[in-house]
Amino acid sequence: MTETPEPAKPSFRSDVTVELVKHSAGDADVLFAARVSTAGEQSLEEVTKDPERSKGLINFLMRDRHGSPFEHNSMTFFISAPIFVFREFMRHRVGWSYNEESGRYRQLEPVFYVPDESRKLVQQGRPGKYEFVEGTQAQHELTGRVMEDSYRQAYEAYQEMLAAGVAREVARSVLPVGLYSSMYATCNARSLMHFLGLRTQHELAAVPSFPQREIEMVGQRMEEHWARLMPLTHAAFNKNGRVAP
Numbered sequence: 001m002t003e004t005p006e007p008a009k010p011s012f013r014s015d016v017t018v019e020l021v022k023h024s025a026g027d028a029d030v031l032f033a034a035r036v037s038t039a040g041e042q043s044l045e046e047v048t049k050d051p052e053r054s055k056g057l058i059n060f061l062m063r064d065r066h067g068s069p070f071e072h073n074s075m076t077f078f079i080s081a082p083i084f085v086f087r088e089f090m091r092h093r094v095g096w097s098y099n100e101e102s103g104r105y106r107q108l109e110p111v112f113y114v115p116d117e118s119r120k121l122v123q124q125g126r127p128g129k130y131e132f133v134e135g136t137q138a139q140h141e142l143t144g145r146v147m148e149d150s151y152r153q154a155y156e157a158y159q160e161m162l163a164a165g166v167a168r169e170v171a172r173s174v175l176p177v178g179l180y181s182s183m184y185a186t187c188n189a190r191s192l193m194h195f196l197g198l199r200t201q202h203e204l205a206a207v208p209s210f211p212q213r214e215i216e217m218v219g220q221r222m223e224e225h226w227a228r229l230m231p232l233t234h235a236a237f238n239k240n241g242r243v244a245p
């Protein structure tokens, strides 16, 4: 029997969702891993008893790019963002695990991205040397109107095909990359630092990067969570130019 989907009304968002759903991550994990090379097995009290020494060791590991002690921890994020953000995200292959919602097994929800007033709209310069400047009021209004019209039209086409019995995996072809998707992404501090070095702009970065604003919004939210879990590691990352060890 053909499923008849409920007609759904599109909704529009300008933000992203980033929740830390599960973690086993702390500065002590870095200390444990590093100290086995000189002191063998140690208790938690032993590895954390001298805060200044802990801070110094983490900074030394970061500065000299001894990266593996930063891998013995885990953070799982739930992320909801436009599909074009996920396309960029999944280029990060090393130290990441992903599971994304399916467009084959469920009807995709009509939630679409429309930039808000804070999003700089106009790109100037040449590839590799862009700068973004504010758009005019007229450009903002046009962008919002054209995006919303286009999203509505695309979603109606999707629903029309579903109503006629066309499979979800075929009908989804008409949906744009501004559609929101959701995923779980699991990483460790080392892979997250590599991601943040490339996907955030920061005054302390020794090697500047120029990420798309929307993936940077995700990165900044992940960084806030991580900084609370591993404050010494986060501080050492900043102190050493935000280059992953």
Ligand SMILES: Cc1cc2nc3c(=O)[nH]c(=O)nc-3n(C[C@H](O)[C@H](O)[C@H](O)COP(=O)(O)OP(=O)(O)OC[C@H]3O[C@@H](n4cnc5c(N)ncnc54)[C@H](O)[C@@H]3O)c2cc1C
Pocket: 091, 092, 093, 094, 095, 194, 198, 199, 209, 210, 211, 212
């Ligand atoms: C500002 C910006 C613009 C970009 N523009 C484009 C674009 O126009 N088109 C495009 O296709 N991509 C683009 N990318 C994606 C980019 O090329 C990388 O794929 C992405 O940043 C992930 O980086 P990574 O490969 O270092 O990370 P990961 O895949 O997580 O790899 C981590 C590290 O592991 C090592 N490694 C991983 N795989 C290999 C391998 N096969 N061989 C050798 N070493 C490996 C490398 O040292 C690498 O740095 C862009 C990225 C940024 C930040």
